[in-house]
Amino acid sequence: MQKATYSLGNILSNLKIDALNEMQEASVAANQQPQDVILLSATGSGKTLAFLLPVLDRLNPDLKKTQAMIVVPSRELALQIEKVFKLMGTGHKITATYGGHLRETEENNLVQPPALIVGTPGRIGDHIRRGNITTDTIQTLVLDEFDKSLELGFQEEMVFIIESLPNVNKRILTSATEAVEIPDFVQLNEPQKLNFLPEDGIPQARLAYKQVLSPENDKVDTLFRLICHLGNRSTIVFCNHRDAVERTSTMLSEKGILNEFYHGAMEQRDRDAALCKFRNGTVNVLVTTDLAARGLDIPNIRYIIHFHLPHTEDSWTHRNGRTARMEASGTAIVILAPDEKLMSYVTEEIETIELPETAVLPQKPKWTTLYISAGKKDKVNKIDIVGFLTKKGMLKKEDVGLIEVKDFFSFVAIVKSKASHTLQLIKDERIKNKKVKIEVAK
Known part of the structure; x- marks a missing residue:
């Protein structure tokens, strides 16, 4: 197979990266071997490039067919991967497919087969059933955040997709957690496991942990005072339910805090608008469910506020992974009501924030x-x-x-x-x- 004539130096330059990190180098080396690869690495550590480079290395520029598929649990993750691959400037075509996007638009993009397809299980399965994807030329399959796809109930679609790809000879699985057993239907071939997860989940030095004690069970006033105290910095507030997200967002707005809310039941355009306003600084506060705990590539998020305590340790890890990404620092803050206790799995040293009596509204975004x-x-x-x-x-x-x-x-x-x-x-x-x-x- 003829190799593409691209330069790693040019790719890194296009991505404004000086050099690959240790995890990315290990992934590139491991994927040059015939075995499948399981890559475990923390959120924000650069996993996307760690699998895109090996995928790129396996693409034949002379074959004008789809040769690789990346399956992801969310549209945001699909769009992030599409964006990174396009920035790499390889000359290969990539198409993203996901729910909430017009299927007709995607069908038009698939008429001339892209070298690489990235998408969510439901939409990819739909395209395969309709004959829009040439499956017999796909040799590389990436399951990014594979544990989340299984957790979100995509197992049936995942089985269908994998069974529809008869000629796959390289599988790359990635995750930011080690908790999930890989089902037999994935058909792994003597996989190499690369484990770059920190022993305690997230590097300590870059992520600080704090708590605020709310005097009342209704924590909205404490949240308001906390945001005032933190000032005009990029902040994600996590709630456990969609209705709580909208209620909390409305109450903050009524108190003068400009914010957007974001959850899975919103119309696609509204979701896009909310994320865009948060990314571009029109608002500095995003109130959301765990939908935003993965796949959102928003740089420089300074604070994560757990308005509701996460249900699982996995949720705690992924929420906190939105900040302290790459070389940046960040702070995770838990708000505790009088009848709430810190989760047993939080072993980090937690500093208590004492809020001032008087709350001063943060400066409005420009x-x-x-x-x-x-x-x-x-x-x-x-x-x-x-x-x-x-x-x-x-x-x-x-x-x-x-x-x-x-x-x-x-x-x-x-x-x-x-x-x-x-x-x-x-x-x-x-x-x-x-x-x-x-x-x-x-």
């Missing part, structure tokens, strides 16, 4: 997010949006923040103080000669 009803399928890209806003909206480049372009719509952060004037200027203008709806994102 950004707001605009929704634009045009995206990739309308041939609109980030450069088009920056050009439009600077030329027609009279903004300077530094007034334009993070831009996210989806298939049929886009989000862009702009300086809040200029939003009203800019919207007036652009309300009747066209992007790429197309009349589009532009408004402050709901």
Whole structure:
């Protein structure tokens, strides 16, 4: 098989990485052997690149068929992997497939088979049943966060997918936990296990643990005072149930804390908008369920607040894994009601935060997010949006923040103080000669 002519140096440069870490080097070396590989490594340690490089090494550039498949438990993880692979700049096509995305759009993307497909079990299974994926040329199968897929009840779909891939000769499984037994249907071949999990779950030096004692069983006022105390920093608040997420978000809003909520029952566009506003700094507080405990690639999250105590040690580990990623530091904070005790598996030294009597609202973020009803399928890209806003909206480049372009719509952060004037200027203008709806994102 002819190897692709790509340079590791170029890939690392495109990803703005100086060198592979020890875990990534070990994965590349292990995957050059014929055996399957199980890679255990903490959330945020760089597992995505650790399996994408071996996958890339196995792609034949002359074969215009799908050669590799990555199965993931969530759409966010699929999108993160797609983004990293595209940034690598290999010339190979990747397509992400997931629920909540128009199947027709994905079918169009699959007409010319991508070298690599990444997606959630339900949607991949659907495409296989409809004959949209050529399965007999797939030789590499990655099950990323495989334990979570099994936990979320995807076992039946996983069995179907694996049985539909007759010519797979390399399997790579990754996880951030060692707790799960790998079922026989995965058909592992004498796997090498690479265990880079820290003995205590998460490196101590980068993650601090603290607690706040709430004087009342209703902890919302304590949460409000804590956020005021922490100030204008990127914070995720974890609740155990969807209704609690919305209730907590509403009560914080009523007290003057700008925030977004995020859970699995939301419409896809609303989920995209919430994450985008959190990523781009329009809000600094995200109230969510454990849906956000994996697969969200949001840099520089400073605080994790456990408003509800996690049900399991695994949940504790993954929630905390949203912060202190790579070389950054972070703090995990547990709020305890009078009748609650710290979980028995928390063995770390916990410092108690004493909150000031007077709560002062944090400074409001300087950004707001605009929704634009045009995206990739309308041939609109980030450069088009920056050009439009600077030329027609009279903004300077530094007034334009993070831009996210989806298939049929886009989000862009702009300086809040200029939003009203800019919207007036652009309300009747066209992007790429197309009349589009532009408004402050709901």
